[in-house]
Amino acid sequence: MSGSIIGILLATTAVSALIGVFVSNLFGLSAEGIVQGAREMARGAALETRLEGLASVSFADMITSFFPGNPFADLAGSRPTSTIAVVIFAAFVGVAGVTVARKEPELGASFERFVDVAQSIVRTLVRMVLSLTPYGILALMTKVVAGSNVSDILTLLNFVVASYVGLALILVMHLCLLAFNGISPLRYFKKVLPVLLFAFTSRSSAGTIPLNIDTQVKRLGNGEGESNFSASFGATMGQNGCAGLYPAMLAVMIAPTVGINPLDPSFIISLIAIVTISSFGIAGIGGGATFAALIVLSALDMPVALAGLLISIEPLIDMGRTAVNVNGAMTAGTITSKWLGHSDAGLFARDEEPELELKNS
Known part of the structure; x- marks a missing residue:
């Protein structure tokens, strides 16, 4: 399961990087001629300072950061790698629980019951919070519109349009993969649209994890293991928009x-390879499009400060990338x-929500 999910995430990230190369050349994007104002220069200086800090992080430190030193601190999200740390901690707890169940079945049954109750309570809390989603979306959209500079957006409109064309192509790629595996793309898209809308407005992959899992299990009929693993790891590695396209x-x-x-083939091949590899390690040093750009540009020996040129339209593009x-x-x-035979085809084919159908009966 883990090999399949991580493999798909990394493979689609590589294709997303290729799409980024294609749309950038198609729209003739170039950093030449873009005016650097005070904000852009300050952002560039900040990126260079941040790169110095990232350079001091060794590969061993990055791998070590995946493991929880204090699981309670990671449950509170105290570190950039807390999501992966929580997943690994949960795996250790699961192995320990299975071991106890084999040796002492009564204690194992009690532990399983505790986990089921805790999961039901958390899901209920999530649904309570998500019931406020429309109001949250309104507030978030108002904030983005109020904080946007129209003149800056018009100046970089070509990059905005190219970015959303690239993001649309990535979505088409996802739907084609689903269709190739016998999954209806239209039905899938209809069921996940609320999740994508929430991700679009919140600009937080991690914040969308609860809704992501709930939708996969309750609407798509995916197995709980695949849903939890893909939502958790997908928020910290192999991000097609932030770590691939951008x-x-x-x-x-x-x-x-x-x-x-x-357009040099050697440059394109090396770029795709670096993007794919760095997308796996982004979580170890913070995650997000800015960190991905820092790593890729520095690996290609390019000036990272030029990434600050897009600060004025960053929120506008980041919404689409997160979705x-x-x-x-x-x-x-x-x-x-x-692939693993854990999907519920009947639930996926059903238009009604399980809770609604239960109430009617």
């Missing part, structure tokens, strides 16, 4: 400023659940 587009934009032909990230995670979970 760094590739930036690299293609900046390439002409340092004398690199963005694509979340959809990539759900796609990986759905396909893996189908």
Whole structure:
């Protein structure tokens, strides 16, 4: 299960990077001629400072950060790698629970009962919070619109349009993968649309995890293991929008400023390889599109400060990137659940919600 989900996440990230190269060349994007104001220069300086801190993080430190030193602190999200740490901690607890169940069946049954009760309570709390989603979406959209500068958006409109064309192509790729595996793309999209809308407005893959899992289990009919694993790991690695498309587009934009032909096959191959590898390690050093761009640009020996040129339109693009990230995670979970025979075809084919049907009966 883990190999399948992680493999799909990384493979789709590689294709997303290729899509980023394609749309950037199609729209003729380049960092040359973009005016650097005070905000852009300050952001560039901050990125260079942040890169110095990232350079001091060794591979061993990155791997170590995946494991929980204090599981309660990670449950509170105290570190950038808390999500992965919680998943690993849960795996250890699960192994211990299975071991106890084999040696002492009564205690094992009590532990399983405790987990089931805790899960039901958490899901109920999540549904209570999600009932307020429409009001939260209104507030978030109001904040984005109020904080956007129209003139800046018009100046970089070409990049905004190219980004959303690339994101649309990635969504098409996801739907094609589902169709290839015998899953109706239209029915799938209809069921996950509320999740994508929430991710779009919240701009948080981690914040969408509860809704992601609930939708996979309750609406798509995926196995609980695949749903939990794909939602958790999909929020911290192999993000198609933030770690795939965005760094590739930036690299293609900046390439002409340092004398690199963005259409050179060797450059494209190395870019895709670096994007794919770095998308796996992003979680170890913080996660997000900015960190992905820092790692990719520094690995290609490009000036990272130029990434600050897009600060004025960052929120506008980040909404679409987050939705694509979340959809990539759900796609990986759905396909893996189908492969392993853990999917509920009847639930997926049903238009009514299980809770609604129960009330009617």
